[in-house]
Amino acid sequence: MSPPAQPYVNTLSALPGSTETKAYSKSDDLSSLESDNRHGKASTVLSSDEGLLDLYKPLSNWEGAHRYDPTAQxxxxxxxxxxxxxxWRICLVACLVMVCLQLDRGNIVNALSDNMLGDLKLSTNDxxxxxxxxxxxxxxxxxxxQLISKAIGVDRxxxxxxxxxxxxxxxxxxxKGKTSFFITRSLIGALEGGVIPDLVLYLSYFYKGDELTTRLSFFWxxxxxxTIVGSLLAAGILQLRGAHGLEGWRWLFLxxxxxxxxAGIFALFYLPASPTETAGGLRGKKxxxxxxEEIIIVNRVIRDDPTKSSMHNREASTSIFIPVHLLRPNGYAEPALVYLMRLVGILSLWKSFMDFDLWPLYLLGLTxxxxxxxxxxxxTLTLRSLKFxxxxxxxxxxxxxVLFICQNLGLVWLARKLNSRLxxxxxxxxxxxLFLIVLVAIPDNxxxxxxxxxTSLLLAFPYAHPILVSLNSRNSGSVRTRSVSASLYxxxxxxxxxVASNIYQSKDKPYYRHGNRVLLGIVSANIVLFFLAKVYYVARNQQRAKKWEALTVEQRRTYLETTKDEGNRRLDFKFAH
Structure with missing residues (x-):
């Protein structure tokens, strides 16, 4: 197929992480390529020099390797x-998964409005x-x-x-009561754990870094x-109280x-493993x-972030290479070697956990x-206490x-518009x-x-979660780190x-004044953390830029060929902020 007359994307020299993709001639050196990429976006600088292109070539076992083409246009x-x-094919169904997640974990709030605690003889502390x-x-x-999904595939x-x-x-x-309530809450929590980071990793197979933030905003x-639809459904379903001798909240759960x-059964036969593995199941034979289109998807994604081709999508994050000569004749490893494999796997996870450059984002996720x-x-308990x-x-x-949704989308748009995330x-x-100060100050009557x-305005706050999740993904710098860091975040x-589940206490109801003062202190500390995180990432980028720019072109080439630094530890990596 001949290349189009007016190429939008040219060779692999297109800068990863850039909002504009540019074509460069072979005469461009590394310094000129970097100059467009010093604005706080995570990236790995590539050169059109053929010797350096080989260094970023995908692994042969990567699922999209057969569609890799550095000259594709x-x-x-x-x-x-x-x-x-x-x-339409991927993001929409990922959003359907989020619908399932929210319905089954969030409908307990609706159930509370139907006197669920009273029916089960539970207190607010319970x-x-x-x-x-x-x-x-x-x-x-x-x-x-996250480790299971990386081994068998998010799609499964x-x-x-x-x-x-x-x-x-x-x-x-x-x-029936307290015990069954605790058991079901534990099981639902355990089974829902990992879904969000799994989906973040899954979407990263299909989208570039700057596109991922917008798609994650769709999630929330x-x-x-x-929650809106659930509230409408609950308003109707809870009217079934008494039908067949059951309370309305029981009908709601069922x-x-x-x-x-x-929806889960549908997703099992619908989600593909990767952009190059969509044939079969409900997706059709072709x-x-x-x-x-596969060439475009594969190359646009790894030009934005070459590390996405460093692991197969069904490769366990703790896997290591086992030389054939260390195996028994029957193909099984010696017991001592199995122990070594497990030890290396644990060390790999520990290495991801100790990536201190991601801790500012973890602390923001916490607070x-x-x-x-x-x-x-x-x-809902507050509204019921107000006699609604x-x-x-x-x-x-x-x-x-409704206001929360608008502010969510607006915040993501503003972050991209200003190219300023934190x-x-x-x-x-x-x-x-602002609204916590008001809650603390207002009189009881x-x-x-x-x-x-x-209270509604407090809950309608501009939601930073899509921005922080995307930042965590971009600043991880490798598939292995990204798969673990998404879970850690x-x-x-x-x-x-x-922490939030234990701030409001029974002795503090109905207005929870002490609890609101505690929240006021936490939010104040969180604002300070945002600014400290911004300062930290700016300083880290300046520190690396100074080291990188001190190297000659030949020294940079030698570094890329010989370095043992991985992901965001590399000198040519820059943190988004």
Missing amino acids: WTEAEEKAVVRKTD YNLGQTIFYCSFLFMELPS WVPIQIIIWSIVAASQAAL VTLSST IEALFTLT GWFTER TFIAPATAGAYF STFHTNLLQIPYL LVASIGSFWQL LDRWAKYAI NMFVQAGSI
């Missing part, structure tokens, strides 16, 4: 068409403990789930998770939209779990993409969402969720600070609609949820 219109098709158990289980399964593992947790979710219709728009079970998570978990009916309590959740993300924390409005977020 395509038009902007072709690329947009491929991205649009990917959005509810806090149940949510703590849920988030602990969710947290502890993050990393194991996530649908299996959905199917199993939906069965457990349906069993909540038979809850989906979560909020699901009906919504049946939907997620169906698959989704033509050979030309950024504690305040809204606390208020959100008690929102079960029906109106569920409907009154919708206004803040400072823009901190806007959400300033928003929380304030009109119930005013209290509702203030989400573990810190869940740890924040555990």
Whole structure:
């Protein structure tokens, strides 16, 4: 096929992580290539020099290696068409997974409005403990789930998770008391753990770094939209209280779990392993993409981030190469070697955990969402204490969720527009600070609609999660690190949820003034963390730039050929901020 007359993307010399892709001649040296890429975006600098191109060639066992072509060209219109098709085929179904996640973990808030705690003879402290158990289980399964998905494939593992947790979710219709409540919260948390980082890794196979942030914002728009739909469904389903002798909240758990079970079975036969493996199942014998489209997808993604071709999509993160001569004749490793394999696997995970350059993002994941998570978990209980009916309590959740969606999309747009992620993300924390100050200051006898409005505005904060998740992915720098760091980041977020589940206490109700003052202190500290993280990444980039620019072109070539530095440890890597 002859190249198009007006190529939009040319050779592999296109800079990874750039918002504009440029073509360079072979006379361009490394210094000229770097000059366009000093604006806080994660990247690895490539050169059109053939000797350096070989250093970035994908591994032969990578699933897209047969579509790799450093000379491939395509038009902007072709690329947009491929991205649009990917959005409909992949991102839309990934959002369906998020619908399942939110329905089965979030409908407990709707159930509270139907006197679930009273029916089960539970206190609000029992509810806090149940949510703590849920988030602990969710947290502890993050990393194991990520390792399983990396070994067998996200396209297989996530649908299996959905199917199993939906069965457990349906069993909540038979809850009898405290023990069964705790057990089901633990099982649902464990089975849902890892889904979000799994999907982040999965989408990174199909999208460039700057595109991923927008797609992740779709995730949390989906979560909020699901909560809106869930509130509407709950307003109707909870009216079934008394039907066949069951409370309304039991019907709620059962009906919504049946939907997620169906969705899980669909996803099992629909999701492809990678952009080059779409044939089969519900996708049809010919698959989704033509050979030309596969070439565009594969090359655009690894030109943006060459490290995405460093591991097969079904290669376990703890795997190591075992020389044939160390195996027994029957192909099995000696026991001592098996022990060594496990040890190296643990060391590999420990290495990912000790990547200190990602810790600023982990700390932000821990502290950024504690305040809204606390208020959100008690929102329906708060409305019921303000004498709103079960029906109106569920409907009154919708206004803040609509505003939340708008602010979510707006924050992501602003971050891309200004090319400033951390400072823009901190806007959400300033928003929380403002309305927490108001909550602490208002008198107890304030009109119930005013209290509702203030709490709703607190919960409608600009959501930084898509920005932080995308930053974590971009700043990981390698598939091995990315697969683990996605889980580690989400573990810190869940740890924040555990903290949030224990701030409001029974003795502090109904206005939780002490709890709100605690939240005020946490949000204030979080704002400081945002600015410290920004300073840290700017300083790290300047430090590396100084070392890199001190090298001659020949020294840089030697470094690329011989370095043992990996991912974001390399001198030619720059952190996004």
